[in-house]
Amino acid sequence: MGDAMGDTMQERRTHAGRGEAMRLLVIEDNRRLASVLKQSLIDAGYAVDTAADGPEGEAFALAAPYDALILDILLPGKDGLAVCRSLRAQRLKMPILMLTARDAVEDRVKGLDSGADDYLVKPFALSELLARLRALLRRDASERGALLTVGDLRLDPASHLVERAGQPIELSARLYALLEYFMRHPNQLLTRDMIESHLWSYDYGGVSNVVDVYVRRLRRQIDDPFAAKLIETVRGVGYRLRTIG
């Protein structure tokens, strides 16, 4: 195995080396941000189109096949949520990455509710965007939007319903997002940093135990009432959702 640098270079160039570049559509009304994004994505080896408002974006998406969409929530004409729902209604299955303004907690939930596959809170680091994009493109179409299952715990991204051992569980927005993050990475160690930058904006203070507190709340709902505990603490590092006892 190569050293860190080698792997980095390799990974970053992956798309450029591919026969066909992955095609992306960026729907973002802020021109400056749109152009920055476009250039960065092109540098990263993608083929990129941009659209500046909802209707235009939707038309683009319907006119040509894209491998993924990057979609701002706040758009003139027709907002990102509506575009997303509309595209899904028309059976378009490509992964959609939503961009949401900071402090819009509701948005995050609605975003996932409307059929988006992931969301990113502004401001974000470009590398984070690229990483999430890689993750989305890597994921097989068949496993996106499918029912997530870990042990006797089930989560349906489409309906937002969660249940364990047949018992329905009600989760607040944050808790739902946290659980979904866990379930999309079963058995994987999630550091506090990773969780924090997924659920809060990446430049969140850093000196806070929000993550601990939310994990505690999640445990109270999905673990406390049951014998087999699913959320494991990895001391000094983070947490992990176990698939097996």
Added chain:
Amino acid sequence: MGDAMGDTMQERRTHAGRGEAMRLLVIEDNRRLASVLKQSLIDAGYAVDTAADGPEGEAFALAAPYDALILDILLPGKDGLAVCRSLRAQRLKMPILMLTARDAVEDRVKGLDSGADDYLVKPFALSELLARLRALLRRDASERGALLTVGDLRLDPASHLVERAGQPIELSARLYALLEYFMRHPNQLLTRDMIESHLWSYDYGGVSNVVDVYVRRLRRQIDDPFAAKLIETVRGVGYRLRTIG
């Protein structure tokens, strides 16, 4: 407790799980800030070089591979934005964290525009710098993890799970780091100094038997319960992890 100390310790823990220190290049003309940064980053477990102006920094970056750059915008010779663009034009893809004294939103966009991955406004808290750095470096690390195997011993960097002969083994953070270090250098003689400088601060007292103690603890968990012993003592020198019986 002082903030700086707390951050240092925390960061060291974070990196304890890694075999090799991450290499950073700091390009900053203010000597005092540069030296404070360098020391703090070293304390945090990174290997750090510094450059005092644009051209020098660029030369450094081109000469050797770094895992990340910390780049001041205001630099003599050639400013940070130009350095950044230039490096990107030369296909260097490592994450770049920009620093600036100006606090206009404009700069953020310009910074990202020139190819930076993240942006930090002076004055900043050291803890924030470290947090963002971790976020930038995390990508490369998390997407790398291949399963490490030595004999019937297996270690998965992604989940931090360790098992021998199918039996799961629970390791504390330090022990995990030690084992990972061993497993990334199988059959290789590791001196006490090497181990000490990888897992503890580079200039650890020297008059301590921490290494012996931790090797003992590791043995208790991965060797004691099994017939074939994997950790070998090389008298007068150090230890070695054997792949063969």
Added chain:
DNA sequence: CGCTGCGTGTCATCTGATTGTCATGTCGCT
């Protein structure tokens, strides 16, 4: 308007786990 309930994030406190040191026992080499 004020009351109430919910979700969110912060804080202080508590507790077992982890850490590094030390004293002592054991082994291997000359």
Added chain:
DNA sequence: AGCGACATGACAATCAGATGACACGCAGCG
């Protein structure tokens, strides 16, 4: 035997995480 070098168990200080309580903001409602 004697000298290091290493192994080992015990120990106190420290720390990371768990946990409960609190304060704030916001939506719904009388």
